[in-house]
Amino acid sequence: MTAHARLSPSGADRWSTCTASVALLDRLRGNGTIPERDSSEWASEGTVAHEVREICLDFGLDPHHFVGAVISADGFTYTVDESMADHLQTGIDWVREHTGTPHVEIRVDLSPWLPGQFGTCDTGWIEGDVLPISDLKYGAGEQVDAIGNKQLRLYALGYWHYAGRPAVKSVLMNIDQPRAGGMKYWEITLEDLLAFGEEMKLVYAKIMSGDVEFKPSTKACRWCEVRKAPGGCAARNQWLDQMAEDRKNPVGLSPERRWYIVQHASEIRAWLAELHEESLRAALDGNPDPGSKAVAGDLGDRYFTDAKKAEALLTAALGVDAYKPRQLIGITEIEKQVKPGKRKQGHPETWAELLTLVDRAEGKPKLVPADHLKPALKPFADQFDDL
Numbered sequence: 001m002t003a004h005a006r007l008s009p010s011g012a013d014r015w016s017t018c019t020a021s022v023a024l025l026d027r028l029r030g031n032g033t034i035p036e037r038d039s040s041e042w043a044s045e046g047t048v049a050h051e052v053r054e055i056c057l058d059f060g061l062d063p064h065h066f067v068g069a070v071i072s073a074d075g076f077t078y079t080v081d082e083s084m085a086d087h088l089q090t091g092i093d094w095v096r097e098h099t100g101t102p103h104v105e106i107r108v109d110l111s112p113w114l115p116g117q118f119g120t121c122d123t124g125w126i127e128g129d130v131l132p133i134s135d136l137k138y139g140a141g142e143q144v145d146a147i148g149n150k151q152l153r154l155y156a157l158g159y160w161h162y163a164g165r166p167a168v169k170s171v172l173m174n175i176d177q178p179r180a181g182g183m184k185y186w187e188i189t190l191e192d193l194l195a196f197g198e199e200m201k202l203v204y205a206k207i208m209s210g211d212v213e214f215k216p217s218t219k220a221c222r223w224c225e226v227r228k229a230p231g232g233c234a235a236r237n238q239w240l241d242q243m244a245e246d247r248k249n250p251v252g253l254s255p256e257r258r259w260y261i262v263q264h265a266s267e268i269r270a271w272l273a274e275l276h277e278e279s280l281r282a283a284l285d286g287n288p289d290p291g292s293k294a295v296a297g298d299l300g301d302r303y304f305t306d307a308k309k310a311e312a313l314l315t316a317a318l319g320v321d322a323y324k325p326r327q328l329i330g331i332t333e334i335e336k337q338v339k340p341g342k343r344k345q346g347h348p349e350t351w352a353e354l355l356t357l358v359d360r361a362e363g364k365p366k367l368v369p370a371d372h373l374k375p376a377l378k379p380f381a382d383q384f385d386d387l
């Protein structure tokens with residue numbers, strides 16, 4: 001059994017815990033049960049963003065030099081706009097504050113820990129006794145944390161190996177996710193990074209020897225393609241089913257089990273959406289689940305087939321009342337138009353004054369794991385005591 005290019009850093013949350021998924025994916029791909037991955041427009045947008053960032057860092061350019069450039073990637077064509085340039089600038093500036101000679105988009109060999117495996121490290125350099133790496137994530141859908149990130153640690157291991165195994169003290173990992181959470185950092189000692197490498201060696205040995213297990217979890221299953229197989233993944237279905245089953249008996253639910261289920265709520269919701277989709281597909285294919293049928297949905301929102309003609313008729317009848325009241329643009333849009341930048345004059349005085357007027361509402365309490373960096377909120381009773 002070989003694992004060539006199967007244990008990719010981007011899939012580490014899956015294969016390092018749900019070790020049985022590796023062979024199952026091989027089988028399902030091999031017999032055509034899971035289709036080959038299609039490229040998508042959003043993925044190609046990410047590829048273009050990486051290309052622009054790479055050229056900027058290699059040749060000392062700024063992303064704004066590329067505005068209007070038409071770049072093709074993965075079968076799609078994308079025109080670089082101001083928004084992409086703005087999004088890329090912060091991460092590029094951060095790298096430049098630290099080094100003028102980063103290694104960019106380099107293939108790193110992970111063989112010392114995962115024989116035959118490799119990855120692409122977006123950016124890495126050595127700065128005194130620190131080894132920083134930076135990973136661009138252009139997606140806007142889901143925030144990716146730097147802390148505890150296995151993909152980043154694998155890139156860091158690969159880059160440390162690529163850089164000749166320097167005797168640095170620590171490794172600074174950065175996720176540059178301009179459209180979801182911005183710049184995120186995690187610094188660990190080289191010792192801790194190498195200990196993680198040892199863990200990965202053990203995982204590899206288990207996968208190679210067949211000593212594997214299915215271990216569903218939100219992180220492992222999130223992008224696992226076994227979910228796309230007809231009927232989904234049996235191990236994951238059983239795991240979710242058990243949580244739904246537990247919910248039937250809330251009195252007997254321990255606080256630990258309740259928190260476990262709450263932590264996996266998004267997975268349960270995704271599963272229900274998948275079931276709904278499958279059930280609808282079966283009905284549309286003429287094989288409805290017993291007791292169900294597909295019918296036409298409610299009509300969509302009304303719209304004018306000729307918007308210009310409708311506007312002319314309305315303004316003739318109502319004058320200015322034909323329009324909605326004017327509304328201020330949002331703060332994000334104001335930031336784009338008013339905040340001065342490297343290549344944008346903006347309105348510095350207005351921006352400075354506006355900043356004195358900006359405030360944020362308190363966030364609603366939310367549940368996070370106990371080891372989260374934020375301090376726990378005080379119970380209400382203690383807050384009254386303080387008063």
Ligand code: SF4
Pocket residue numbers: 014018020021024214215216217220221224225226227233234235236
């Ligand atoms: S869907 Fe989840 S449990 Fe099933 S193989 Fe993939 S990672 Fe493992």
